[in-house]
Amino acid sequence: MSLSHDDGLRDAASVDFGHLVHHRPSAVVRPRSAREVAEVVRSAAAAGVPVAARGRGHSGYGQALTTGIVIDMSTLATVHEVRDDRIVVDAGAGWDAVLEAAWRRGSAPPVLTDYLGLSVGGTLSAGGIGGTSFRYGLQTDTVTELEVVTGGGTVHTCVPSDDLFAAVLGGLGQCGIITRATLRLVGARERVRRREIDHATVTSAAAEQLWFIEVGRFDFVQGQVRYGASGRRIFLETATYYTTPTEPHDDGEDVPYLDFQHRLDAAEALLTQTGGWFQPHPWWNCFLPASTAVDFLESLVDALTADDLGPAGCVLFYPVFTERMHAPLVRLPPERVAYLIAILRFPPDATTAAAQLTQNLHLYREARQRGGTAYPIGAIPFTTADWHHHYGTDWPRLREWKSRYDPAQILTPGPGIFPTRDHCPPQ
Ligand SMILES: Cc1cc2nc3c(=O)[nH]c(=O)nc-3n(C[C@H](O)[C@H](O)[C@H](O)COP(=O)(O)OP(=O)(O)OC[C@H]3O[C@@H](n4cnc5c(N)ncnc54)[C@H](O)[C@@H]3O)c2cc1C
DSSP: OOOBOOHHHHHHTTOOTTOSOOOOOSEEEOOSSHHHHHHHHHHHHHHTOOEEEESSOOOSSSTTOOSSEEEEGGGOOOEEEEOSSEEEEETTSBHHHHHHHHHHTTEEOSOOOSSSOSBHHHHHTTOOOOTTHHHHOOGGGGEEEEEEEETTSOEEEEOTTSHHHHHHTTSTTSSEEEEEEEEEOEEOOSEEEEEEEEESSHHHHHHHHHHHHHHTOOSEEEEEEEEETTEEEEEEEEEEEEOTTSOOSOOSEEEEHHHHHTTTHHHHHHHHHHSGGGSOOOOEEEEEEHHHHHHHHHHHHHHOOHHHHOTTOEEEEEEEEGGGOOOTTSOOOSSSEEEEEEEEOOOSSHHHHHHHHHHHHHHHHHHHHTTOEEOTTSOOOOOHHHHHHHHGGGHHHHHHHHHHHOTTOOBOOTTOSSOOSSOOOOO
16 A cells, blocks of 8 residues: 655645635645555554544535545545345445445435435444435435544444544544445435425514424435525425325426436536635534524524625525434534534635635534534534534543554544644644
8 A cells, every 4th residue: 555645635735615724735645445544544643643533525614634644545435235125335435326326226325415425434424414304314424334544554344332433423533434335225216396386584484394304204405505596485395205106295397306406516516617615614513502592593684795705705594403413422412403504605715705704603602502512524623622522512522532543643633622732723
């Protein structure tokens, strides 16, 4: 297994979707097996060199970056086995490939992210939320077995009763690199009846959205706010999945199921063409408890402007049942229902992006005062104290897992949870 010092590979691995943090790795590895990942990690641990797995690099604030060695997981992307109720895939596989393989068998992952160009390992190390999460939980709740390389450079298989399983799912890469996952599948449907329901206020949209998920009215429910030249538009996007001849009684547009799941591909193509995909993206994601979420959302939506978000930007909100989410390191408010609120910003220039990064920290602190927790995929410049607060009573447990599974403290310096050669976060 050789380390590559190729400039092109190192440049590509030195930035992420956020375009706010840059760290150039000393080398990039493109592994073909878990054994090769283990070999690299073992020698890096012996030399005290940081290592970060890179899925698709769609994090927002350097989570997959390091000045040490980047393991480019895209070469470890085989679909090993597909059955009606499960799929076994390498962690570098994209969710697009997982969906395609499952679909050929008449099945589908219960939870898909809005955008499918993300890797299995990348979303499982964060959570993975989608418009069906109110029913099935996060993508981390659909995993039945994992193969993991820990920081000592050994390969392990783990299941939900194992500490290692809990330490890596939603674990932001701190205790291990996921190399393979067994994921639960559900029966696929061929078509989707999709509808957008406009609302005058976020409060009324959130109330209807909550009712939809309480009664299980639709298969997919998402709230959105978009800002345009003609003002603000607040709407719910709902979808019912079905296979003919059974037809839903809902109004709306009919689309093939796969087209619905690939609904962001066109926006990606456009933004790639216009350059918007490669500009800074100070995105913000937090969970708020239902008791405070709607007021928070209402003032947020009032305060934001079309210029804050850019033409491609929006605010998303999804209510979910926290009891359906089981990964302990995915931090959630202690209420039955929590809302994921996401601000997807496309600022016009780097100066605006820098100011928005500061706003993100203020917004996080405000959300935290209202019982909120971060979903740490975006760009909130956390201090060490913020991470302690984030993990709360589980902080000693995470520290213990870190010293057990990554004793040389080399894995995934990007988030800045533990001080490393790369990252000594501000106190
Ligand atoms: C356009 C867009 C749409 C998105 N939509 C959603 C959405 O609908 N729902 C949602 O939940 N999120 C969404 N996200 C966020 C995304 O899920 C996370 O940022 C995710 O971590 C990115 O996956 P990736 O493969 O690009 O990971 P990377 O950015 O490459 O890595 C993310 C983190 O995981 C670590 N990591 C990567 N692979 C592994 C592995 N195999 N084992 C252990 N650690 C690993 C990295 O070191 C890094 O710390 C979206 C992001 C973008 C840019």
